[in-house]
Amino acid sequence: MYVLIPAAGMGKRMGSDRNKLLLTVLGDPLLAWTLRSAAAAQRVQWIGIMGQPTDFPSFEEIISGLGLQKPVHLIVGGSTRQESVYNGLQALPEGAQEVLIHDGARCLATPDLFDRCAIALQECQGLIAAIPVKDTIKVVNGEGWIESTPNRADLWAAQTPQGFAVDAIKACHEKGRTHGWEVTDDAALFEQCQLPVKIVVGEETNIKVTTPSDLAIAERILQQRSESIH
Ligand SMILES: Nc1ccn([C@@H]2O[C@H](COP(=O)(O)OP(=O)(O)OP(=O)(O)O)[C@@H](O)[C@H]2O)c(=O)n1
Numbered sequence: 001m002y003v004l005i006p007a008a009g010m011g012k013r014m015g016s017d018r019n020k021l022l023l024t025v026l027g028d029p030l031l032a033w034t035l036r037s038a039a040a041a042q043r044v045q046w047i048g049i050m051g052q053p054t055d056f057p058s059f060e061e062i063i064s065g066l067g068l069q070k071p072v073h074l075i076v077g078g079s080t081r082q083e084s085v086y087n088g089l090q091a092l093p094e095g096a097q098e099v100l101i102h103d104g105a106r107c108l109a110t111p112d113l114f115d116r117c118a119i120a121l122q123e124c125q126g127l128i129a130a131i132p133v134k135d136t137i138k139v140v141n142g143e144g145w146i147e148s149t150p151n152r153a154d155l156w157a158a159q160t161p162q163g164f165a166v167d168a169i170k171a172c173h174e175k176g177r178t179h180g181w182e183v184t185d186d187a188a189l190f191e192q193c194q195l196p197v198k199i200v201v202g203e204e205t206n207i208k209v210t211t212p213s214d215l216a217i218a219e220r221i222l223q224q225r226s227e228s229i230h
């Protein structure tokens with residue numbers, strides 16, 4: 001299985017002066033945690049990381065420090081996540097038939113989740129990890145008034161990995177560029193193209209580290225995991 005890791009963001013919501021994936025948790029950069037987990041998945045054979053060239057020296061240091069047994073390639077990212085994934089898809093080796101796309105910022109995803117997504121992708125063309133929402137969600141208009149309360153039973157919070165047949169997701173990304181579709185995940189492009197996307201039950205701990213409080217939560221979870229091993 002080929003894995004693409006978008007890691008070319010700025011971390012604006014983190015309020016950090018550099019790419020948040022270089023911030024450390026328990027002594028390791030966020031990207032190292034993400035990479036270690038992806039590489040530990042049995043089904044994963046190849047990893048591509050999309051980053052800003054200014055971060056490449058730091059990324060190379062992280063990769064060499066991990067001593068991974070699987071090839072890891074650096075790919076120049078874009079100005080949006082969508083563009084970074086597009087670049088990653090173009091850089092996949094010829095012959096790559098299926099791909100998992102996983103945010104560098106979701107550093108708590110377990111190897112088991114990568115493997116479950118890889119196995120599920122044998123039975124469909126598109127899937128995402130997701131979990132049922134716990135809150136009651138309100139649809140609110142521009143003036144701050146509630147318009148509706150969707151049935152929570154129908155609502156799932158999207159995570160990554162998101163997995164696709166390579167030819168299909170490349171075609172959806174091309175169509176998205178042609179039509180100017182702007183999306184925050186890859187499944188949305190599949191949906192816009194009327195292609196089916198299956199849900200794989202994700203992990204409650206698979207948060208996207210977006211704000212400083214997420215960083216504190218990630219640290220606590222990783223600490224608990226390391227205590228349960230030792
Ligand atoms: N131009 C971009 C923007 C984002 N990403 C990646 O997409 C993932 C999800 O994005 P997000 O959490 O929003 O990261 P940032 O863009 O860094 O954060 P912010 O929006 O707060 O600036 C991250 O792993 C991020 O590095 C990317 O590869 N290329």
Ligand SMILES: C[C@](O)(CO)[C@H](O)COP(=O)(O)O
Nearest residue numbers: 081103158159160184185208
């Ligand atoms: C792909 C994603 O992580 C699914 O939850 C999310 O949509 C990324 O969104 P962001 O707006 O780039 O944070």
